[in-house]
Amino acid sequence: MIRRVALLVLIAGCLIPGVAPSVEAHPVPFSYLDIRLDGEKIEGTLVAHIVDLAHDLDITPPESLLDPGVAESKRDAIAELIKSRLSLVADGRQVEVELIRVQPLPDRQAIGADLQITTDARPALLKIKCALFPYDPQHQTFLNVYEDGRLVSQAILSQDHPSFDYYTGVSQSWTSILKKFIPAGISHIFNGPDHILFIVGLLLLGGSILRLLGIVTAFTIAHSVTLSLAALGAINPSPRLIEPLIALSIVYVGIDNLMVGKTGRDMRASIAFFFGFVHGFGFAAVLREFGLPRGALGWSLFSFNFGVEIGQACIVVTVATALAALRSRNQALSRQVVLVGSAFVILAGSYWFIQRVFF
Numbered sequence: 001m002i003r004r005v006a007l008l009v010l011i012a013g014c015l016i017p018g019v020a021p022s023v024e025a026h027p028v029p030f031s032y033l034d035i036r037l038d039g040e041k042i043e044g045t046l047v048a049h050i051v052d053l054a055h056d057l058d059i060t061p062p063e064s065l066l067d068p069g070v071a072e073s074k075r076d077a078i079a080e081l082i083k084s085r086l087s088l089v090a091d092g093r094q095v096e097v098e099l100i101r102v103q104p105l106p107d108r109q110a111i112g113a114d115l116q117i118t119t120d121a122r123p124a125l126l127k128i129k130c131a132l133f134p135y136d137p138q139h140q141t142f143l144n145v146y147e148d149g150r151l152v153s154q155a156i157l158s159q160d161h162p163s164f165d166y167y168t169g170v171s172q173s174w175t176s177i178l179k180k181f182i183p184a185g186i187s188h189i190f191n192g193p194d195h196i197l198f199i200v201g202l203l204l205l206g207g208s209i210l211r212l213l214g215i216v217t218a219f220t221i222a223h224s225v226t227l228s229l230a231a232l233g234a235i236n237p238s239p240r241l242i243e244p245l246i247a248l249s250i251v252y253v254g255i256d257n258l259m260v261g262k263t264g265r266d267m268r269a270s271i272a273f274f275f276g277f278v279h280g281f282g283f284a285a286v287l288r289e290f291g292l293p294r295g296a297l298g299w300s301l302f303s304f305n306f307g308v309e310i311g312q313a314c315i316v317v318t319v320a321t322a323l324a325a326l327r328s329r330n331q332a333l334s335r336q337v338v339l340v341g342s343a344f345v346i347l348a349g350s351y352w353f354i355q356r357v358f359f
Contacts, residue, residue, distance in 0.1 A: 044115035090123035185307020201253035222276025230284030250349030
């Protein structure tokens with residue numbers, strides 16, 4: 001599917017007058033990497049555009065690489081480039097990537113490289129790191145993973161996301177899953193300022209322990225549902241929809257905080273539950289980047305969600321305790337914190353919404 005989209009983009013560029021691509025313009029800053037697991041054998045195919053290879057190998061003109069003789073003469077240089085920029089780790093052990101053959105692909109203006117990866121047995125976890133052409137910050141590598149001839153996973157590797165963890169059909173121990181996905185869930189919460197601000201916005205008005213527990217529980221139940229559905233592929237809304245909605249949820253929380261004084265109605269539990277569904281899709285987008293192990297989906301989902309809850313609990317305890325201490329010592333200052341904090345929540349959410357919709 002990824003290849004078809006890239007090909008359609010290229011064909012469209014050729015058909016529209018005035019924008020027909022040339023090799024020098026480098027219209028397709030993409031590479032394609034297929035990893036095939038067949039029994040205990042692992043093979044690969046890498047397809048790289050001649051402009052990228054020519055740039056890093058200092059070859060002029062790039063089209064000369066389409067000559068089989070020239071391509072073969074540069075085989076050692078291409079092998080060294082691939083070895084330095086493509087890394088595979090099988091079950092924690094670095095494995096050797098050997099270039100078997102290079103062949104020009106004139107119809108794609110590319111060079112195809114057949115690879116052999118040496119392992120003792122099919123790994124349970126295959127870590128793939130690929131940063132082929134650092135000179136081009138827009139360059140992406142489209143990764144396809146096959147098991148026994150069947151396409152089982154796809155990913156896009158870039159400078160921002162250069163690695164992908166693929167869990168094979170080999171069964172995983174539950175302890176290894178916990179070690180991997182609990183820290184990932186914790187990390188995601190603390191590296192996600194939008195989720196943090198949503199939770200903080202819900203806590204600004206304070207309340208009893210039971211009240212705050214009800215709010216957090218409502219959020220947890222809702223995001224756990226959509227996290228599971230999305231991670232399992234049952235529902236996959238586009239990030240172009242989900243990310244702006246997450247920003248709007250933050251704006252809504254801030255506005256609701258300011259309106260509570262006028263209406264007297266505390267709707268935070270309902271807000272947390274409703275928007276929890278939206279945030280769950282955001283959590284799932286991150287979880288999918290890790291490559292879910294098919295043999296341990298339940299454990300991986302549980303572990304990641306548990307990590308999210310640990311991070312969330314740390315935020316709730318810290319913020320709720322600080323606000324409660326302030327409220328007990330200075331009511332007037334506490335009210336100012338609610339007003340200023342809610343205004344900040346609204347402004348930050350609005351900024352993220354504009355950024356995610358228009359930029």
